[in-house]
Amino acid sequence: TGEALNFQLLFRVLGTISLLIGASMTFSLPFSLPALADRTHLPAASQVEWRAVYALLGSMGICFLVGGILRLCGRKHRGGPLYQKEAMAIVGLSWVMATVLGALPFYLSRTQIADDDPITFIEAMFESQSGFSTTGATVLTNLEDPDMVPHCILFWRSWTHFLGGLGIVVLFVAILGQGSAGKAMMRAEMPGPTKEGSMPRMQHTALIFAAIYIGLNAVLTVVYMAEGMSLFDGLCHAFGTMATGGFSTYNASLGGFQSPLIEYTTIVFMVIAGTNFTLLYLTMIGGPRRLLHDVEFRTYMLIIGGVTLAVIFFGMRAADPGFENVATSLRNGMFQVVSVLTTTGYGTADFDQWNNFGRGILLLLMFVGGCAGSTGGGMKVIRHVLFYKVLRQEIEKAHRPRVVRPLRVGGQTVDDPGLPHSIVVYFSLILAIFVFSWLLLITFEPNETWGAAAAASGDGLAAQSTLDEKLLDCASAVAATLNNIGPGLGVVGATQNYAGFSQGAKLLFVWLMMLGRVEVFSVLVLVFPTFWRRV
Amino acid sequence: TGEALNFQLLFRVLGTISLLIGASMTFSLPFSLPALADRTHLPAASQVEWRAVYALLGSMGICFLVGGILRLCGRKHRGGPLYQKEAMAIVGLSWVMATVLGALPFYLSRTQIADDDPITFIEAMFESQSGFSTTGATVLTNLEDPDMVPHCILFWRSWTHFLGGLGIVVLFVAILGQGSAGKAMMRAEMPGPTKEGSMPRMQHTALIFAAIYIGLNAVLTVVYMAEGMSLFDGLCHAFGTMATGGFSTYNASLGGFQSPLIEYTTIVFMVIAGTNFTLLYLTMIGGPRRLLHDVEFRTYMLIIGGVTLAVIFFGMRAADPGFENVATSLRNGMFQVVSVLTTTGYGTADFDQWNNFGRGILLLLMFVGGCAGSTGGGMKVIRHVLFYKVLRQEIEKAHRPRVVRPLRVGGQTVDDPGLPHSIVVYFSLILAIFVFSWLLLITFEPNETWGAAAAASGDGLAAQSTLDEKLLDCASAVAATLNNIGPGLGVVGATQNYAGFSQGAKLLFVWLMMLGRVEVFSVLVLVFPTFWRRV
């Protein structure tokens, strides 16, 4: 459509989203009350908490100011259609804006990533993007010290998971509807080839998604509380699980609870969070047979079962830590497989200590991801099913071009003639982004990042051996951020974090996390000059 | 074409190729003479050499027998057209047959891969496929001991490079012509999208390719001899260079000569070997301006220049071995970049000792490869140029579907509408093969392979640190065989070899080397049942 962007519309929608983000910050404020009321605590701590409250209020003020200005700029908007281009711009820019606005509470409260090391704005953006994109990677080295990370900031951090899992634009459409415009925007935000048409009105779809999502969060919070968590921990971990995010409120992540019950509960809800929510809705109406008829769900279950068995087999054979007997092997193996496959990234075991098969298969699983239409990130199971079928078809086409059968998925013929091409283009694009980012990282990231990690582990001899892993560590860091997993191998392993990386690398990760969460084209087009030009 | 394979034609062509391979074994026989005539040598050595001569004669007998039987089976062939399916079958099966026939001299002579460790048939196939596919990976741990590797076998080993660089089917077409059949077969053998039409008759193209190739081999042999090599070494290293193969006759590869002159000579001829031979021919006729007008050649030169500078910069900054001053840095850096980019794989420096940028960039370069229509393996420079343009176009298409410009390469519009799709399919296929092979290797290859390598290096402490590299080493081994490079990182590094791997892994490498050398579909279709069925 050789037209310029409809900037009026763009400003209006972005303004509203900014107002929504600002308003949602209020939910974090009550969680300061216990810390402020706690007279037994050091006065310094309550001073830190007060600063965080002011930081949140200040951030809200900025959100309202930005939102007001944007809506003022867009006041001349008189309806008019919304094209694909506007939808992409709205989605891409919403996420950029959300990253910056979401970083404000961290930055203004001077949250500390380590002792006497206040967060930089890039690091605050990292934490904000990691939350919204449901990656769950962190630069904070000590979550349990309220002098370093105030309570309301810790809640805001998990709350960004809640918002990100729902989808910033889905939230917008659910609240305000937008007819066909909402449909175009939701398509530009939600990754994965999803079927449409079963539910005609898009606000309806968004509301169903939101209702299931909020309902599951509520149920899980209650279950966690019944299993011994406080309201604060229950909410934060429910957000982390249902958004497939992975932020915890403890340094040892979910493993800190040392509770098989909590871990098995989390496994069940991670699996649900990685399932297509439309399918969950249809199953609630039509019974569990719907689940088994879905080729993506069947494949998803097969992967969980097959990989868990393989991980247990090789883990026990190598006598890895956590694989002492069948019970612990099942628990640790299944937890980690589900955690990585659904892209949640919670850790209960340090899988970097596993045998090389275990480490390698988890690295590959990062690229699989959950089902389309779930809150899970990654490339999505259905894309892998289609990828396999397309490649099979291409090999067949090479030797009998005239007898090739149409592509069939789950017993139905695929009627979109462009699908095979778009699938291989998508894989090619992810490959190109992965390789290019890896090259940037190994080229520009100083070796000291590995030296620091080795020094932190307290073993001087480990420094060189750690640096030897640079190539693999960088690959895993790119994979873990691009697929919204969180932890990777080596310096970004389950017991480590992203604090040691340079500011430039952190900015790269912000970009990769955004690319992973939103429909990849909606972000890539932003850097194309032609996108912004008339003609 | 819903018809069954024309097996008569298949048998005939395969029979002729078998006869040609058998006949070409005679060239190895004369190189036994010095060893047989050497009275000062231990009688045991001349016994080993005699056994090798009988092995060669026996192998020739088997080739002639197989060729005769195949031609007898195909005697009823009465012309008839050759379809794409037959061309693929001929090319795929020729390479399988050549691998097996080429393995016979190694196996029958009981060549030893280590002391008292005679080669298995799988290992002989590895060495044969490595030669024909111009990979240059080896399982022989000591080339310089004539008790272990007889002279005529060492020549046969390098001679397979000569045949493989030319192309088994190109050789066939050059000698016998085949009209349109030859064209289809050559297309099924030569990887890379090449332009056709400038030279109508295919035998002519094949003859030109063969003439340039043989001429360059002859010139390089003379140059090497002028620089101090014997005829035997000159021929073997010329084959290794011009075929971008990389087999040497010394354990220290080309680095053993310790001669900057030989190394710079090799750099120049490796660059030539990685250039499109049709372009070389046109340059000889039309002058050097043709070279610079070619977008693939320009990109190829840019990669060599750019990567060499980067490798020198990071190598000197990290004070890597071989980067002591500008002169040695230039020599070692450029040699290794050209050696890997052109997929030759000669080593003069152990690049596994370099900094992580150097190791990482060489690992990536393995996937680039030489120019299409050269003897270089890998994915080819032009495919990367096209890949970049196709992805760029797709991102543009996502935001302005109606204004997308047609694909232009080197100032010309690409007129094949199927090209963008086939490029992304090719990248997807290589990705799938790479990932699947890597998973197989990390799953089934026992850890002892790494323990043995550490033990061989004489450092007990190194064992665990070496095993930590298993994931990266396996990735580099797959990359180095699939792209026909030869050496990789770690246990398959420049100073190592493939002897330590299990027999299953060696068989996997045989398969990967064949996939890399021949047009990938010609090999993949062989395992498809539908390929062999009527309908």
Ligand SMILES: [K+]
């Ligand atoms: K995550």
Ligand SMILES: [K+]
């Ligand atoms: K090679």
